Amino acid sequence: MHSIKINIYICITILVCINRYLTKKTMKVTVNINLGGYAFNVDEDAYDRLRQYLKSLEKEFSGESSAAEIMADIEGRIAELFKMRLSGYKQVITMKDVEEVMAILGAPEVISGSGTSEEPPPRSQRRIYRDPDGRIIGGVCAGLGAYFNWDPLIWRVIFIALVLAGGFGIALYLILWIIVPEAKTTAQKLEMRGNPVTVENIKDSVKQEFETVKKKMNL
Numbered sequence: 001m002h003s004i005k006i007n008i009y010i011c012i013t014i015l016v017c018i019n020r021y022l023t024k025k026t027m028k029v030t031v032n033i034n035l036g037g038y039a040f041n042v043d044e045d046a047y048d049r050l051r052q053y054l055k056s057l058e059k060e061f062s063g064e065s066s067a068a069e070i071m072a073d074i075e076g077r078i079a080e081l082f083k084m085r086l087s088g089y090k091q092v093i094t095m096k097d098v099e100e101v102m103a104i105l106g107a108p109e110v111i112s113g114s115g116t117s118e119e120p121p122p123r124s125q126r127r128i129y130r131d132p133d134g135r136i137i138g139g140v141c142a143g144l145g146a147y148f149n150w151d152p153l154i155w156r157v158i159f160i161a162l163v164l165a166g167g168f169g170i171a172l173y174l175i176l177w178i179i180v181p182e183a184k185t186t187a188q189k190l191e192m193r194g195n196p197v198t199v200e201n202i203k204d205s206v207k208q209e210f211e212t213v214k215k216k217m218n219l
Helices: 002-026 044-060 067-084 095-105 108-112 140-148 152-164 168-179 186-192 199-216
Strands: 030-035 038-043
Touching (some): 030 044, 030 067, 044 067, 067 095, 152 168
């Protein structure tokens, strides 16, 4: 009887040791980060990869006068893509998530021209936004023009015609003004025109806006 108890104790001890070993092997350290105004839990290896990627981009854009704005928009886009990969059952960003996001945005060496991309960037799904840059009132017509690739003047004529036909144009415009979001970020403005939201396109768009503001201010 005594030997049976000893054997049981030995078996339990072995099982506990195996469980501790497997737990140590499967358990990963996570890092809490703030990106684009959102908090994320990221696997330690994924965090190191993301940090290297962002440092490479900062180095690439270090000579740009709008470097801070470019990096802010890129971080905001990464945050949007990370949020799309989380759910009630998945709360941690993994290395796979980081690699997928990097593939969508593009590598720094491709931007600088020292490397080549094996695959063309995926087309962005065109979405309806109100365009604040081309607006006269609320940006509804400018946004519809960007979405359908029409001159915004066509939409303005349509709404005026609806107003003259019975006033329905005003109600429709107000409804669209309320329900259609404004394109605030560079990524949203690229989506509005159906352009891929890549690092290169974000950089070009931010630089263009930066130069436009400078011209308006006669700097």
